[in-house]
Each structure stands twice: as structure tokens, then as C-alpha cells.
Amino acid sequence: MSHLGSTDMPLRVAIVGSGPSAFYAADALMHSGTTVAVAMFDRLPTPYGLVRAGVAPDHPKIKSVIKVFDRIAAAPGYSFWGNVRIGTDLTVNELRRFFDVVVFAYGAEKDRALHIPGEDLPGSCTATEFVGWYNGHPDYRDRTFDLTAETAVVIGQGNVALDVCRILAKPVDELAHTDIAAHALEALASSRIRYIHLIGRRGPAQTKFTAAELKELLTIPDCRVVIDPEYMQLDSISEQELALPENAHARANMEILRKIGDSHPSTAQKQIHIHFLKSPVALLGTTRLEGVRLEKNRLEGEPMKLRAVGRGIYQDIPCGLLFRSVGYRGTEMPQVPFDHSRGVIPNRDGRVVDNGTPVVGFYTCGWIKRGPQGVIGTNKPDAAETVKCIVEDLPRLSPCEARDDELLHTLLRERGVRVVSFDDWRRIDAAEMERGRAAGKPREKFTRIEEMLAVLEKA
Ligand code: NAP
Numbered sequence: 001m002s003h004l005g006s007t008d009m010p011l012r013v014a015i016v017g018s019g020p021s022a023f024y025a026a027d028a029l030m031h032s033g034t035t036v037a038v039a040m041f042d043r044l045p046t047p048y049g050l051v052r053a054g055v056a057p058d059h060p061k062i063k064s065v066i067k068v069f070d071r072i073a074a075a076p077g078y079s080f081w082g083n084v085r086i087g088t089d090l091t092v093n094e095l096r097r098f099f100d101v102v103v104f105a106y107g108a109e110k111d112r113a114l115h116i117p118g119e120d121l122p123g124s125c126t127a128t129e130f131v132g133w134y135n136g137h138p139d140y141r142d143r144t145f146d147l148t149a150e151t152a153v154v155i156g157q158g159n160v161a162l163d164v165c166r167i168l169a170k171p172v173d174e175l176a177h178t179d180i181a182a183h184a185l186e187a188l189a190s191s192r193i194r195y196i197h198l199i200g201r202r203g204p205a206q207t208k209f210t211a212a213e214l215k216e217l218l219t220i221p222d223c224r225v226v227i228d229p230e231y232m233q234l235d236s237i238s239e240q241e242l243a244l245p246e247n248a249h250a251r252a253n254m255e256i257l258r259k260i261g262d263s264h265p266s267t268a269q270k271q272i273h274i275h276f277l278k279s280p281v282a283l284l285g286t287t288r289l290e291g292v293r294l295e296k297n298r299l300e301g302e303p304m305k306l307r308a309v310g311r312g313i314y315q316d317i318p319c320g321l322l323f324r325s326v327g328y329r330g331t332e333m334p335q336v337p338f339d340h341s342r343g344v345i346p347n348r349d350g351r352v353v354d355n356g357t358p359v360v361g362f363y364t365c366g367w368i369k370r371g372p373q374g375v376i377g378t379n380k381p382d383a384a385e386t387v388k389c390i391v392e393d394l395p396r397l398s399p400c401e402a403r404d405d406e407l408l409h410t411l412l413r414e415r416g417v418r419v420v421s422f423d424d425w426r427r428i429d430a431a432e433m434e435r436g437r438a439a440g441k442p443r444e445k446f447t448r449i450e451e452m453l454a455v456l457e458k459a
Helices: 019-028 066-073 092-098 127-134 158-168 183-190 209-215 236-243 243-257 376-396 405-414 422-439 449-457
Strands: 011-016 036-042 078-082 101-104 122-124 152-155 195-199 224-225 270-275 278-284 291-298 306-320 321-324 353-356 357-364
Touching: 011 019, 011 092, 011 376, 019 036, 019 066, 019 376, 036 291, 066 078, 078 422, 092 101, 092 405, 101 376, 122 127, 122 209, 127 158, 127 321, 152 158, 152 306, 158 195, 158 209, 158 270, 195 224, 195 278, 236 243, 278 306, 321 353, 357 376
Parallel strands: 011 036, 011 101, 036 078, 101 357, 122 321, 152 195, 152 321, 195 270, 224 270
Antiparallel strands: 278 291, 291 306, 353 357
């Protein structure tokens, strides 16, 4: 007998987003013992989310996970619907008419704000914009960064902050053969930035970045990393925290931080100054950024819950460019419940809930489910948890009205939307790699949607 998830009536799943969590959800669905048809939607003509637009260009190994995603995309029952913006080209309620289940996996695109005076001054930027810009994301293609000042400040001590520091500090020759966007490479080639200040509001035992990324900072040619030894003295609670078995990550970072300072020549062209226990309280300048005012902090609270508290002692750092790298933030999708305080879709184990009640057929995974933390691999168990809920709920799901992809194609065509399939993406991919060959790069990305669609028109 036909029932949802049988070969006669495959479970039709729309996944909104095509980053790591979306692909891991597709894979888990395909291995769930249920017959599925997975349609993956992305507002861009290109898949892979932050693996394409977030992972730094000098981290090609991390990007090799794309091979895994390509194998998932080649499985029967998978389809890519690129260049379709859910919420605009097609509302969520319309999408629901065509699919039994919708999984929201669209990540956390925006950045958290500092909420301090001067935050919007020209010269004050978000890491999100800078990362998108050097990675060729169409949204940030026309963003410009004034790299004429000698000093840049990066607020935050997570891996994104380290990516920003590294891209600013690396000699361009080291970036020239990566897939960095051509416009960024050109701008960085004439950058005058020499001093980069990396500011943490808590101490060296509370850094969020990972040891591998920190070590990498020390390998940048002609770049000295400096830490004021005063800040390497830990308070007793940080010492306790550091000794906790679950805090191996912080111990690994501390070990590296303690060695910094002895081994780098002071004649280096560029310097990265790592600051601890300082919070930005104001960005200075009238018509554009001229500096940042930091307040020195002490730590208060219990181990693993230490908070930075201002001491009323201030320090100004003059700078012409500042990046806020204090974490990403999810955005609301019309017709979907949203938790504004956390910037996530409210859910229980991946089941979307509205005021505590599950919304039938709606699920979520990845950063928009749990908030913007974890590395690519974290998304695998996270997506598996969501898919487990979908499978458990199968008997309670009702089939969607329109079980027909052609009808959906027609609707989108009528709305002037050029849907980009996975085969279309492969053509764009091949064209990018071809462009890259000439420049000795793995690819030269198209950074405008029109350029990507033009490749398909030619084909
Ligand atoms: P993150 O790891 O959450 O780091 C955010 C940083 O901003 C923390 O140091 C945090 O300090 C600080 N911060 C937050 N609010 C602040 C404020 N108001 N004032 C001053 N500082 C503030 O975020 P992320 O760097 O954006 O990274 C997001 C996720 O992507 C992470 O899981 C990261 O590991 C991952 N990622 C991985 C890689 C890689 O594997 N190579 C690369 C990039 C990103 P507190 O600790 O005090 O809150």
C-alpha cells in the first residue's frame, strides 16, 4: 500500500539552504530506510554555503569536503534548485504545497552587533562582509575596504577573527594561487596594513579559536605575533577552569600562546598584537573611524562561566579599519517561527516549534537550529538528530497537495526565476576552474549572479 516514504510515494523533502548541514541532512534522509526525493534550495546559483563563501581561501583541505557533498548530490532522488530565494520567489507556504517536509538549513548569515557608539562609522566593518568579499560572495562583490591605513583592529577571538587576521597579514604571493576572489587579491596587493590588533574581552584561557588555526598565525612569513606578558598571568578561577578535563581546547591554546613572543624577529614587516581582557566601548571618529576605545576587564564568575567586567580603565588604539568578528546571527524567514533573542528557529531536537507546539512538517538543522557554533563536521550528528525526528513523525505527516516538480518549475518560470540545477552548477564550476587555470588558481569564481547565468545561456 502507498504511504509516505514508500517507493510508490517517496517522502518529498525540501531543504532550504545548501551548506554542510543541508547536505548532511540529505545524506541522512537517503540512508534512513525511507524512500525520499530531496530538493535542495539555495538563493544563489552555487551550492555548498559557507564551504564556498566562508572557509578561507588558504584552507583548501577544509574545502575538500565538497567531494563528499558531490557524492550526495549524485545519489538518486537528489535535486538542486539554485537561484531560488525561498521567502521571495516562493513563499514557505507555497513550498509546503509541493513538499511533505521542509527542513530549514539556511545558516546564520548576519553578524552580531557590538551596540556601542560609532559602530556604523565608515571604516568599521563586519567580518561577515570581509569574508564574503574575499571569498567572492555576490552579496559583497561591490563592498570596498579602505586598506590604506597602517593599523587594523579585529574584535573577537574566534576562528573567523583569525581568518581575518591571516588574510590581512599574509603576503599576497601566498594567496595568489588560492581561490581568493580576483578583486580581493588586487586590493590586498596594495594594502598598507602593517599592525593588526586582535582583541579579546576575556583572558587567554577563554579564547574561542582552535589550536591549529592559532599555530597557523605563527607561520605567516615576515609577521611577528606579540602578546603583552602581563595578560598571560591567569587568575585563580581561570587556572581551575584550565585544569578541567573537558577544557583540553583551552589548554592547547594556552600552550601555544605561552610560546608566542620568544621566537619572532622584531624586524618583521607585519605585526599581530593579541590583547586580552579588553572590551571595545566606543569607536572613535566623526566622519570616519579614527580609533577604538577599549576598557580593561577583570573576570568574574565560576569556572567555564567567567564574564568580563569593566574596570573603568581605558586605552585608545588609533586605527583606520576595524572588523567586528563577534559571531554570526541567524535571520527570520517569513511564515516560520523565530526566536529573536537567540537568532535561531525555535525547535526541539530539530522539530520546529511555535510557542512550544511542533509545527507539522517543519524541521531545522545547522546554525539556524543551534546557533552559529561548531565546525563543518558538527553538522553531521546535528542533521542526523533532525532526520531521526522526521522518520519518527512519518506516520503523523500528511502528504502535500502537489507532488509534481514540473508544476513547481512552471510556477517559477512564470515568475521569471531561472532555476539552476546541479548539472547547471557543474557547468558553472567547470567554467570557474577553466578561468582559474590561466591564473594558476584552482578556480576563478564568478562573483556576480548574472555572470553565472550567462555561462548557462552560452551552454
Ligand atoms: P565564535 O567562535 O563564537 O567567537 C566569537 C568571539 O567574539 C569570541 O571570542 C567572543 O568572546 C567574542 N565576542 C562576542 N561578543 C563580544 C562582544 N560584545 N565584545 C567583544 N567580544 C565579543 O564565532 P566565530 O569566530 O564567528 O566562529 C563561528 C563558528 O565557526 C565557530 O564554531 C568557529 O570555530 C567556526 N569556524 C571554524 C573555522 C575553522 O575551522 N577553520 C573557521 C571559521 C569559523 P566570548 O568568548 O567572551 O563570548
